[in-house]
Amino acid sequence: MSITDTLTTPAPLGRLSVRLAGLAGWRRLAVAALFGGLATLALPPADAVPVLLVAFPGLLWLLDGARTGRQAFAVGWFFGFAHHLLGLYWISAALFTDIGRFWWALPLSAAGLPILMAMFSGFTTLLVWKLRATGLARVFLFAASWALFEWLRGHIFTGFPWNLIGYGWTGFLPVLQSVSLFGIYGLSLLTALVAALPAVLGGSAPSSPADRRRGWGAVAAGLALFAALGAWGGMRLAGASDETVPGVRLRLVQPAIDQRLKWAPGERVRNVQQQMDLSAAEPASPSAGPPTHVIWAETAVPLFIEQDARVRQALGSVTPPGGLLITGAPRAAVDAEGEQRYYNSMVAVDGSGAIAGSFDKFHLVPFGEYMPLRRWLPVGAIAGNGAEFSAGPGPVTLDLKGLPPVSPLICYEVIFPNAVIDRDHRPQWLLNLTNDAWYGNTAGPHQHFAIAQTRAVEEGLPLVRVANTGISGVVDAHGRIAAMLALGHRGVVDTALPKALPMPTLYGWMGDGVFGVLLLICFAVGLSARQRR
Structure with missing residues (x-):
């Protein structure tokens, strides 16, 4: 050529x-x-x-x-x-x-x-x-x-x-x-x-x-x-540190309840009891010490906790001494206009059955938790079992007994960059309660976990994720997986809480x-x- x-x-x-x-x-x-x-x-x-x-x-x-x-x-x-x-x-x-x-x-x-x-x-x-x-x-x-x-x-x-x-x-x-x-x-x-x-x-x-x-x-x-x-x-x-928060031992409960049974009238109490049994089980590694806090997934208690003292007392019976049981649950309240409102919430219960703190989901899923086109689609929200949820204020930082300040996030709230923490009151960890049982053994739960993992690296904060079924786990402030329970597995993870980076990342500072x-x-x-x- x-x-x-x-x-x-x-x-x-x-x-x-x-x-x-x-x-x-x-x-x-x-x-x-x-x-x-x-x-x-x-x-x-x-x-x-x-x-x-x-x-x-x-x-x-x-x-x-x-x-x-x-x-x-x-x-x-x-x-x-x-x-x-x-x-x-x-x-x-x-x-x-x-x-x-x-x-x-x-x-x-x-x-x-x-x-x-x-x-x-x-x-x-x-x-x-x-x-x-x-x-x-x-x-x-x-x-x-x-x-x-x-x-x-x-x-x-x-x-x-x-x-x-x-x-x-x-x-x-x-x-x-x-x-x-x-x-x-x-x-x-x-x-x-x-x-x-x-x-x-x-x-x-x-x-x-x-x-x-x-x-x-x-x-x-x-x-x-x-x-x-x-x-x-x-x-x-x-150069990343492996330091953990002293005196904190978390138990993450993943019951792997089939979504078709989760809200079934005859199964709700049984589902709660199953999670109580998992919460009360002996630690797999006694030398690491018993859990100080137990965490359940999104809507793990399909009952109105605040309105039922018996349920709160039952939860208190499996709460670690001096600690808390943190769970997802629906919440009902009457607003200033006298209208009944429902919230997808997180509730913390102490050993006496008293409510020590709560959080209402602020970024709702369209069609899943509310119907944005109700005029043309006169049906209830899919995840709300026919009812619609209202949005709470957020993001917020909660101070809970025995724990560093935390930013709770329910379900897909964790997917929104630069919108997972209160910048005026920086938390020391992220807590993501979710329920990926809706999606079975598909790519969705894996994608969801990867997205949550990215938030930890962005913010320089450890993330604890508790799912009804997969993927539950703990990610440190550099995105390293410290503990995990795989998709579809029933059980608990007993784990320490990694420490946050002492200063915000550049992204955490500038968004x-x-x-x-x-x-x-x-x-x-x-x-x-x-x-x-």
Whole structure:
């Protein structure tokens, strides 16, 4: 081959990008969906982040073939639809606990949510297409747009920041340490940036060897960035303390009660008794000492504790001497207007059966705990057993007897970055009560645990998670799992409480501010490079 042939023949990735850009109609959309589905493997529990080095460049090469804004939006929408269809399939499992009653919601949960979530990736590709950038400029603008719309997805319409692309790093703790600096949105931004870099190796125009070297140099620089983050994170982990809070021994109770039996009238008392038996069992390691505090999961007591002294006394009978039993339970109260309100709550009971503290969930699940479209859907909330819950104030820091100040979080409240603690009264640990029995043996509980684990690293606070069934455990302030009870297992975990970092992390101090600066820099670099071209 002559030098002229070398300079005028696209490299293999160039030929692939040209073929993808040349696709039209349903073929383009089908391949976009294929790339979106592939990107799902980057997330927990698979954690195969390298697949993004294929999925994101493929998405950008497909975008090269878009001739109208509508086509550009469609490429991103089909990518996002397949991505969320596979990533959120487990939500539909909740309906099968009472499919005869909620059959009508099955298509809404299976396809409706992915349809809505795909709008954000559709607007991402539309924005990138409208900016008309190429090369590295387009990569920077794509990463910034992807991260911007992830942030918007996590905030508008009450927010749903599930499966942000940065969560793929929960399987690699050294890199995950970087969320202590710029949070999960910042990690998503850098992940999208580096994963999209191979797109510069494609294009319809022939490239010279020098252009190809620069392209590979950009890819190498991106990979080096994550190698540096991993090295920094490794050093941070190497210097991490294993200190625990003196005088505190927690017992986490995971009863693994089938969701279909949890609220059954003939099973409620039996379910509570089962958890009492687990709470009173002898420690597996007597040398470690007996538990000082017992913790049950979300709505572990399906009864109104505050209104039933007998239930409180029964709970008090298995409360450690001088300690507390902390449990999830519904709560009923009459508001100032005389209207009955129901709350998804956490209640702490002492040995005498007295209530020592309580907390009401403040970030409710749409459709699960309240119906946002009641005018058109005259049915009760799914998780509320027909009733609707009201939101309490939060986040809050509770002072409970014998424990450091704690920030309680019920169920998916833990998925919201920068919204899990009271900044004016910093807690010393996070307590997440949840019930993942709704979702069976699916990816959902694994994703939920990984997301909760990330909050611990962001805030520099240990996290205790207690689930009706999987995954219960303790995560220290660096995201290291100190104790765990696997999905579907019945039993208890007796564990110490790790100490919080003495000072807030950079993210704990500035919240999403650092991410905002990175986002502006990324947009600025992309727009500046675009203008120079």
